[in-house]
Amino acid sequence: MNVVCITRYATRAILWVPAWYLQKGHAKPGISMSGAKLGKILMAHGSGGRLMHSLIDRVFRLHFADPELNQLADAAVMDGIRPRMAFTTDAFVVQPLQFPGGDIGKLAVCGTVNDLAASGAKPLYLSASFILEEGLEIALLEEIVISMAEVARSCGVRIVCGDTKVVGRGQCDQMFITTAGVGEVAVQYAELATGRLIRPGDHVILNGTLGDHGMAVLAARNHLGFYSDVESDCAPLNTMLTPLTEAGLNLRFMRDPTRGGLASVLCEIAEMSGFGIEVFETAIPVRNPVKAMCELFGFDVLHIANEGKMVIIAAPEDSERAISLLKQSPYGADAIRIGEVVDIHHRQVRMKTVIGGSRIISMPEGELLPRIC
Ligand code: MG
Numbered sequence: 301m302n303v304v305c306i307t308r309y310a311t312r313a314i315l316w317v318p319a320w321y322l323q324k325g326h327a328k329p330g331i332s333m334s335g336a337k338l339g340k341i342l343m344a345h346g347s348g349g350r351l352m353h354s355l356i357d358r359v360f361r362l363h364f365a366d367p368e369l370n371q372l373a374d375a376a377v378m379d380g381i382r383p384r385m386a387f388t389t390d391a392f393v394v395q396p397l398q399f400p401g402g403d404i405g406k407l408a409v410c411g412t413v414n415d416l417a418a419s420g421a422k423p424l425y426l427s428a429s430f431i432l433e434e435g436l437e438i439a440l441l442e443e444i445v446i447s448m449a450e451v452a453r454s455c456g457v458r459i460v461c462g463d464t465k466v467v468g469r470g471q472c473d474q475m476f477i478t479t480a481g482v483g484e485v486a487v488q489y490a491e492l493a494t495g496r497l498i499r500p501g502d503h504v505i506l507n508g509t510l511g512d513h514g515m516a517v518l519a520a521r522n523h524l525g526f527y528s529d530v531e532s533d534c535a536p537l538n539t540m541l542t543p544l545t546e547a548g549l550n551l552r553f554m555r556d557p558t559r560g561g562l563a564s565v566l567c568e569i570a571e572m573s574g575f576g577i578e579v580f581e582t583a584i585p586v587r588n589p590v591k592a593m594c595e596l597f598g599f600d601v602l603h604i605a606n607e608g609k610m611v612i613i614a615a616p617e618d619s620e621r622a623i624s625l626l627k628q629s630p631y632g633a634d635a636i637r638i639g640e641v642v643d644i645h646h647r648q649v650r651m652k653t654v655i656g657g658s659r660i661i662s663m664p665e666g667e668l669l670p671r672i673c
Contacts, residue, residue: 338358338359341355342667343667343670344665344666344667346559346667346670346671347559347560347664347666347667347668347670348558348559348560348561348564348605348664349559349560349564349603349663349664349665349666349667350662350663350664350665351665351666352559352560353663356372371493371494371495372568372572373419373493373494373495374388374414374415374416374418374419374493374554374555374556375387375388375415375416375418375419375421375481375483375493376388376493377419377421377485377490377493383484383485384484384485384487384490385421385482385483385484385485386416386419386420386421386482386483386484386485386493387480387481387482388412388415388416388419388480388481389412389478389479389480389481390408390411390412390415390478390479390480391476391477391478392404392407392408392411392476392477392478392479392673393473393476393671393673394407394517394671394672394673395473395474395521395671396517396520396521397440397444397474397475398443398444398520399516399517399520399521399532400516400519400520400530400531400532401512401513401516401531401532401533401534402447402513402516402532402534402607403443403444403447404444404475404477405444405445405447405448405451405477406447406448406451406534407532407534407607407673408428408448408477408478408479409426409448409451409452409455409457409459409479409536410451410534410535410536410537410607410608411479411558411607411673412426412479412480412481413426413455413457413481413536413537413538414536414537414538414556414607414608414610415481415556416481416482416483416538417483417536417537417538417541417554417610418493418554418555418556418610419483419485419489419492419493419554420485420486420489420490420492420493420545420551420554421483421484421485421489422483422484422485422486422538422542423455423456423457423481423482423483423536423538424457424458424481424482424483424484425457425458425459425460425481425482426452426457426458426459426460426479426480426481427459427460427461427462427463427479427480427481428448428459428461428462428477428478428479429462429463429464429465429477429478429479430462430463430464430465430475430476430477431465431466431467431472431475431476431477431478432464432465432466432467432472432474432475433466433467433468433469433470433471433472433473433474433475434466434467434468434469434471435469436474436475440474441475444475451536454536454539455536455538455539456538456539457481457536457538486545488545488548489545489551492551492552492553492554493553495553495569495572495573497552497553498552498553498569498572498573498575498613498641499552499575499615499641500575500641500642500643501616501640501641502552502613502614502615502616502640502641503613503614503615503616503619503637503639503640503641504566504577504579504611504612504613504637504638504639504640504641505611505612505613505614505619505622505623505626505635505636505637505638506562506584506585506609506610506611506612506635506636506638507537507540507609507610507612507626507629507631507632507634507635508533508585508608508609508631508632508633508634508635509533509585509586509587509590509634510557510561510562510584510585510586510590510601510602510604510606510609511561511586511587511590511593511594511599511601511604511606512530512531512532512533512587512590512606512608513532513533513534513604513605513606513607513608513672513673514561514599514604514605514606514668514669514672515530515589515590515593515594515604516530516531516532517532517605517669517672518593518597518669519593524593529589530587530589530590530593532607532608533606533607533608533609533631534607534608535607535608535631537556537608537610537631539629539631540610540626540629540631540632541554541610543625543628543629544612544622544625544626547621547625549614549615549618549621549622549625550614550615550617550618551612551613551614551615551618551622552613552614552615553569553573553612553613554610554611554612554613555568555569555610555611556606556607556609556610556611557605557606557609557610557611558605558606558607558673559605559672559673560603560605560663560664561600561601561602561603561604561605561606561664562584562602562606562609562611563600563602563603563649563661563662563663563664564603564663564664565611566579566611566639566649566661567649567661567662567663569611569613569641570646570647570648570649571647573641574646574647575641575642575643575646575647576641576642576643576644576645576646576647576648576649576650577639577640577641577642577648577649577650578639578640578642578649578650578651578652579638579639579649579650579651579652579661580638580639580651580652581651581652581653581654582652582654583636583637583638583639584601584602584638585634585636586601590604599668600664602651602661603664603668604668604669605669605672605673607673608631612626613641619637622635623635623636623637648660649661649662
């Protein structure tokens with residue numbers, strides 16, 4: 301076969317492959333199957349804010365079209381399996397891999413445990429998949445795996461399966477981890493993850509200070525030594541929440557304010573319930589160094605990621621009891637009622653400010669801190 305022939309075949313192949321791809325019904329570049337213009341993935345699509353929600357709606361929910369997925373809960377409570385099981389998954393890409401108060405492995409276990417706990421489930425089993433970059437120090441991998449094992453033991457979950465893939469240098473950034481988890485849901489809390497139980501008059505409770513995780517990672521990333529006392533709040537919250545569920549408290553909803561912060565979670569609650577949310581700025585606990593860093597960088601602390609916090613919506617008659625039970629855990633020492641579900645300004649979150657004004661709280665629009673978890 302001469303050079304002309306080879307060139308002709310190669311050219312045909314180059315033309316034929318995209319034609320086959322389009323004939324098979326794959327999306328044309330930049331256009332969705334429904335014909336909508338989608339554009340390209342931006343860092344902000346991973347922020348937990350408005351762009352991420354629109355990506356989920358327009359791509360994943362549209363095509364997976366599953367009633368459980370449509371709930372957009374922290375974990376799916378699987379119908380048809382008895383006892384009821386909750387199932388969740390998460391990917392972790394935080395940079396740097398280790399930071400004050402945690403590392404990517406601890407984050408992976410806590411994130412998955414907390415999503416199960418938020419759904420009223422008792423977390424039981426986890427899987428862990430690792431994507432490792434060629435050249436990664438095995439000693440560093442081992443440190444992270446030990447950290448995962450320790451935190452899993454401390455909160456009573458077992459890591460029972462996993463996978464390891466290695467990619468070439470430069471094809472991932474040191475290490476990415478994906479975890480999945482299952483847990484058992486008590487009959488009483490089977491509806492908790494749906495948001496359908498939320499009523500006006502319910503109290504909004506937060507178990508402690510905001511913004512610690514986001515600012516700890518930011519300080520570690522930028523070597524801001526003068527903020528070295530800011531530590532991530534990364535923690536498994538199932539042990540803190542068990543006394544509430546065991547006491548059979550009338551809980552209406554729970555969600556952990558990770559990416560997108562408290563603002564995103566409150567907006568999601570207002571949206572899913574159809575009611576308004578009112579929060580009091582003076583009640584929201586924030587550590588002084590975190591407050592200072594937010595002022596320095598121009599961040600709204602309500603938009604900053606947390607990894608050891610839970611927003612709990614409780615019936616008013618059980619709210620005091622919930623707070624006192626939370627306070628018995630080291631992760632709930634600063635638990636406080638920060639607001640209320642209201643039957644006005646529906647689907648909107650408003651904050652009573654320190655100076656007595658009122659401001660509308662919305663989801664973050666862009667990407668504040670990429671690769672925060
Ligand atoms: Mg969550």
